[in-house]
Amino acid sequence: MEEQKYKDLRIGERGAIISIVAYICLSFIKLVVGYMSDSSALKADGLNNTTDIIASIAVLVGLRLAQRPPDKDHGYGHWKSETIASMIASFIMVAVGIQVLVDAVTSLLEGGKESPDIIATYVGMFSAIAMYFVYRYNKKLANKINSKAVMAAAKDNISDAWVSIGTAIGIFGSQLNMPWLDTLTATIVGLLICKTGWDIFRQASHELSDGFDENKIQLYRDVINNVNGVKGIKEIKGRNYGNNEVLDVVVLVNSTLNIKEAHDIATRVENIMMDDYGVYEVHVHVEPN
Numbered sequence: 069m070e071e072q073k074y075k076d077l078r079i080g081e082r083g084a085i086i087s088i089v090a091y092i093c094l095s096f097i098k099l100v101v102g103y104m105s106d107s108s109a110l111k112a113d114g115l116n117n118t119t120d121i122i123a124s125i126a127v128l129v130g131l132r133l134a135q136r137p138p139d140k141d142h143g144y145g146h147w148k149s150e151t152i153a154s155m156i157a158s159f160i161m162v163a164v165g166i167q168v169l170v171d172a173v174t175s176l177l178e179g180g181k182e183s184p185d186i187i188a189t190y191v192g193m194f195s196a197i198a199m200y201f202v203y204r205y206n207k208k209l210a211n212k213i214n215s216k217a218v219m220a221a222a223k224d225n226i227s228d229a230w231v232s233i234g235t236a237i238g239i240f241g242s243q244l245n246m247p248w249l250d251t252l253t254a255t256i257v258g259l260l261i262c263k264t265g266w267d268i269f270r271q272a273s274h275e276l277s278d279g280f281d282e283n284k285i286q287l288y289r290d291v292i293n294n295v296n297g298v299k300g301i302k303e304i305k306g307r308n309y310g311n312n313e314v315l316d317v318v319v320l321v322n323s324t325l326n327i328k329e330a331h332d333i334a335t336r337v338e339n340i341m342m343d344d345y346g347v348y349e350v351h352v353h354v355e356p357n
Contacts (some may be wrong), residue, residue, distance in 0.1 A: 076213035077135050083206040083218045084128035090202045091121045094195050096165050105182030110173065110192060113235045115196075116261050119161040120228060123268070126153035127217050134310050142240055148308030149216045155313045158269035165261030172254035178310045191287035192236030197230040214346070216311045220271075224264065231260055280306035280313075288315060288341065293342060297321060297333035299357050312348035315341060323356035328356045 098114030101107075130150025138145045203225035210219035238253025289304055304316040319337060321330050334352040341347040 076215060079213050080209065080215045080218045081084075081131050082129060083209045083215075083221055084124050086205060087124040087202060087221055088121055088128065090198060091117045091124060091184040094198060095121065097191060098195065101188055105185035105188040107239055108251045109174055109235045109238045110184070110188045111316060112172060112231055112254040112257040113192065113195070114230060115164055115168055116257055117228065119164045119265075120224060121158075122160050123154075123157035123220060127221055129153050131217060131222055144309060145295050147312055148276065150310050151275050153309075154217070154220070154268050155272040155276070156175065158265045158272065161265030161268070162262050165265060168258035168261060169255060170312060172251055173257055184242060186240075186243060189239045189243075192232045192239060196229045196232035196236065197199050197222045199225050203229060205334060208214050213312070215306045219269070229262060250331035260262070260308045273310045279305040280308065283308060284313075288347075290320065290344070291340065291345070292317060292337055297329075297334070298337065302355060303338075307350065313346070314349045314351075315347055316353075318355060319356050320357035325356075330356075 069195075095114045095117035098110050098117060102109075102111035102114050127150060130153035133146050133149035134152075136146040136149075161342060162312035191202060203222050206218055206225055209215075210222055235253055238249050238256075239339060241249040285306055288306070289301055290300055292298060292304070298319050300320040301321055303316075304318070305316045307314050317337065319333070321333055325333075331354075333352050337352050338350040341350045
């Protein structure tokens, strides 16, 4: 099972690499055309994609580091590396988002801005279509290898597609004697960048502080309670190592059982959780009742 986990991480690198290549190309085009056409919205969208390059690189580095086996001072392995990388990327995204907001608000207050060239609209629509196809690829890959990191990248891809559509609409609207609409769109893009960064930070900090889905805990509690020989659950806790779930369970068993019988019940719990629910590791402690 562990070997398959490492193999999935290597496969997941493809999605990160494709995202990096796509973002490099699109950010370059958007920034060049944005400055040439004097479009605040397209420049903001281009800066958004530069943060996506960093985020995708962070995912790639995290996937690479997570493949390292346990060593002397990392007995549980390096699975959390991708979560740490995601948190670093979130800080960068929020910083860029704030800069985009400052520039957009300054431009809006100064006024006197002319409508950007219509070519900026075409670039925005082209970018939206390109990111949609990257999203479809990464989503399919994430489902195939059950990777939270790659799925997060896919969600970022589709978010960028919507941002580009909004950018194109804002630029097109500015052609109708409403040049301020381009700057307003840039402000919205800046807010979206900050929101994406915040969402990534919140998820990463939740996992790094050993937060765990309460609904899953309840599901696993119900499953374990139905295992033959288990009389009840005294305690159950969960945590994440990257994409891997780890459970610590204290189950109550009949006090008349001998050590082997109690051990067999613990083994059944471990096998069910690992084989049927994909839990990476289960630590079961039995107590007489």
